[in-house]
Amino acid sequence: MSLDPSRPDIDVSVAHSARVYDYWLGGKDNFPADRALGEAMIEVIPTLPAMARANRAFLGRAVHYLTAEAGVRQFLDIGTGIPTAGNVHEVAQKVAPDCRILYVDHDPLVLTHARALMTSTPEGRTEFILGDLREPEAILEHPALAKTLDLSQPVGLIMVAILMYFTDAEQPQRWVSTLLDALPSGSYLAITHPSADFDRAAFDAAAAAAGQAGITLASRSKVDIEGSLFAGLDVVDPGVVPVLGWRPDGEPPADPNAAYYWAGIARKP
Numbered sequence: 632m633s634l635d636p637s638r639p640d641i642d643v644s645v646a647h648s649a650r651v652y653d654y655w656l657g658g659k660d661n662f663p664a665d666r667a668l669g670e671a672m673i674e675v676i677p678t679l680p681a682m683a684r685a686n687r688a689f690l691g692r693a694v695h696y697l698t699a700e701a702g703v704r705q706f707l708d709i710g711t712g713i714p715t716a717g718n719v720h721e722v723a724q725k726v727a728p729d730c731r732i733l734y735v736d737h738d739p740l741v742l743t744h745a746r747a748l749m750t751s752t753p754e755g756r757t758e759f760i761l762g763d764l765r766e767p768e769a770i771l772e773h774p775a776l777a778k779t780l781d782l783s784q785p786v787g788l789i790m791v792a793i794l795m796y797f798t799d800a801e802q803p804q805r806w807v808s809t810l811l812d813a814l815p816s817g818s819y820l821a822i823t824h825p826s827a828d829f830d831r832a833a834f835d836a837a838a839a840a841a842g843q844a845g846i847t848l849a850s851r852s853k854v855d856i857e858g859s860l861f862a863g864l865d866v867v868d869p870g871v872v873p874v875l876g877w878r879p880d881g882e883p884p885a886d887p888n889a890a891y892y893w894a895g896i897a898r899k900p
């Protein structure tokens with residue numbers, strides 16, 4: 632294990648999902664192992680950076696929708712990623728400065744950058760915790776959660792580009808359910824998920840490259856998302872659709888299937 636001497640908790644010798652994604656988005660917070668995996672995956676899917684941007688753009692549209700149209704004022708963002716353009720609090724607090732956001736990520740590098748860069752409006756609040764989606768109870772019991780979110784009021788639960796790191800055997804929908812069970816009626820769940828539905832051979836090749844670097848990349852279908860992750864929720868228009876086609880700003884995309892992610896938002900009744 633090769634460590635950054637200034638950060639003994641960060642191993643830069645192996646690829647990390649947040650840093651690979653940062654590389655695709657044109658960020659600077661990545662290391663050779665991250666770039667090597669990022670490039671290996673670009674070899675099989677050359678448009679991956681554009682797909683990452685499409686995913687990120689959905690995050691912005693989703694948070695804008697939830698704040699401006701659904702009236703949500705607090706967010707629980709699991710799998711925050713390294714700060715880049717259009718962070719959740721920036722989009723939300725632009726609509727309503729009193730929005731409160733709890734950011735959760737399991738990568739210490741993400742949290743270091745987030746704490747340094749993501750400052751709340753004076754009216755609102757942002758908190759950052761090191762937490763693991765696989766331990767949803769620990770997230771819910773973390774003191775920062777009660778300090779940031781009022782669980783008697785609706786919450787926007789954001790799970791954008793995170794659930795693909797878990798196989799079906801791990802049953803990630805159980806963790807999603809645990810989190811949703813703690814949120815009141817009128818809360819929302821926003822999801823994007825990459826999928827082999829768009830191009831099975833390309834997805835499998837990219838997943839194989841990620842697997843060699845120790846990162847799981849599981850596909851889920853539209854049916855998996857609707858029937859499992861969104862089970863018991865009311866999916867808002869336009870449903871679970873290709874990420875580029877979810878309430879696009881301006882003109883509809885020429886080819887909505889050009890980014891291999893499903894996207895959707897659902898409301899807890």
Ligand SMILES: C[S@@+](CC[C@H](N)C(=O)[O-])C[C@H]1O[C@@H](n2cnc3c(N)ncnc32)[C@H](O)[C@@H]1O
Pocket residue numbers: 648649652686687690709710711712713735736737738741762763764765790791792793796
């Ligand atoms: C592809 S990035 C997505 C970032 C952001 N949500 C977005 O869509 O722009 C995935 C993020 O999930 C985080 N992550 C991966 N596994 C996690 C886990 N078990 N618990 C919490 N965060 C995790 C990674 O560290 C990374 O920051």
